[in-house]
Amino acid sequence: MWRCPQVATQQPLLQLLQQLRLLLLQQQQQFTLQRFSRRRCPLRVLFASSLYIFCCWWPAATAAAAAAAAPAAATSSSSCCSTSPLQQRHFAFCSSPYKPAATAEATAAAQAAAARLYSESVSSLHRQSCSLQQLQQQQQQQQRQLYAHHPRKKGAKHWNRSRPKKTRPSSINNKPTPYQKDPTDFANAPPEYLAVPDKDGLEALRAAPLQQLLLLLQQLPLQHRRGSSSLLRAPVPCDVRPPRVAAAAAAAIAAAVTAADPEEAAAAAATATATATPGLQVDAAEYARALRAAAEAAAAKAAAAEAKLAAVCPGQPPVAAAAAAPDTEAAQQLQRLAKQPELHQLLQQLQQLAEKK
Known part of the structure; x- marks a missing residue:
């Protein structure tokens, strides 16, 4: 069925404007969503896409619409020639505004309307972006005021101390x-x-x-032997095992230790264990007998050593005799050198020099 050339000419322009309007609405919605999202869309991307649409896509779409309108106008003119004179007058009246010059004027008007619509959309987007920039600047200013006592250090300020180093x-x-320090470091x-x-x-x-x-x-320490009298004597541990820990045994041990004589130690232990149980009495009696035997053995050994020292150094106490009778060659030479x-005199001189320094 035949259609009016006015409708055929306006249809590509309307489709073009509708597509442009939908595209701008989509961009506006996407910008609104990204405005409240976590990662916001940069403004330069938005303006670049709008500029691409205005400079590249719009002229190509306009040229395509003009090319589509030209065959429609030719078809309408040929169909008008094959009809009756009445229909030709009616269609001439209808198609008279849509001659080539009129078509160019309509296209220019449609382009002006589309440009106006596009400029309004871009201005609204620009207005929203400006408001967004103002909001960001306001937030940065508030944050700067909030953290004014926390200055941000940048660059070389990290390497400069603003205060002197603490000293102790x-x-x-x-x-x-x-x-720990080794005291032998200086000697070694x-x-x-x-x-x-x-x-x-x-x-x-x-x-x-x-x-x-x-x-x-x-x-001197190289010539020492196990039984040498030049060695310093250490306390000899007692070979007698004490009885079980009990009140009577503890009292017997204390009495035996504080006693000055083996007989007195045995009597004190017997007196302390008189009231104890039979088992503890037996243990305490055995311990007292062992202590008495050990004390008698130590006394006999000391008497033999004293008799030996008296034979070496007659008329001297045991300590002086032990000091005068060393059994190593180095100790004997040291004893003679000490006299x-x-x-x-040399030792006193060294002491005076050390005190003077």
């Missing part, structure tokens, strides 16, 4: 170490790290008595 007195060790240090004595000290150290004293002190007055 040397008496306070604020960085203690779990490793090589000679180049030790303090060198002066001329007087070197002369005193090079004297023959001091050199002999140092040599004997070095040889020289020259060694005492």
Whole structure:
């Protein structure tokens, strides 16, 4: 069926405007959604897409609409020539505004309307973006006011101290170490790290008595034996096992320890265990007998050592006799060297030099 050329000419322009309007509405909705989303769309992307639509897509669509309108106008003119004169007058009246010049004017008017619509849409988007920028600036200003006492350090400000470093007195060790100092570090240090004595000290150290004293002190621990009298005596542990822990046994032990004589220790232990149970009495009696036997053995050993020292050094107490009767060669030489007055003078001289320094 034949259609009016006016409708055929307006249809591409209306479709074009409708598509443009839908596209702008979609962009506006997408911008509104991204405005309230977490990652906002940059404004430069929005303006770039709008500029692309205005510069590239709109002229191509306009040219396509003009090309579609030209065949429709030619078809309408040929159909008008084949009809009756009455219909030709009617259609000439209807199609007279849509001659080529009129079609160009209509196209220009449609383009102006589309440009106006596009400019209004872009202005509304620009208005929204401006309001968004203002809101962001306001939020940044509020945040800057809120955190005004927290200045942000940038760049080289990290490397500049705004205050002097805290110091501590040397008496306070604020960085203690779990490793203890070794007191033998100085004694075991090589000679180049030790303090060198002066001329007087070197002369005193090079004297023959001091050199002999140092040599004997070095040889003395090497010549010691297990039974040597030059060794310092340590307390000998008691081989007697104590009885079970009980009140009577504890009293018997205390009485036996505080007693000055083996008989007195045995009597005190017997008196302390008289009221104990038969089992504890037996244990306490055995312990008292063992203590008495150990004390008798120690007394006999001490009497034998005293008799031996009295034979070596007659007329001297046991301590002096033990000191005068060393059994190693280094200890005997050290004993003879200690009686020289020259060694005492050198030692006093070294002490005076050390105090003077």
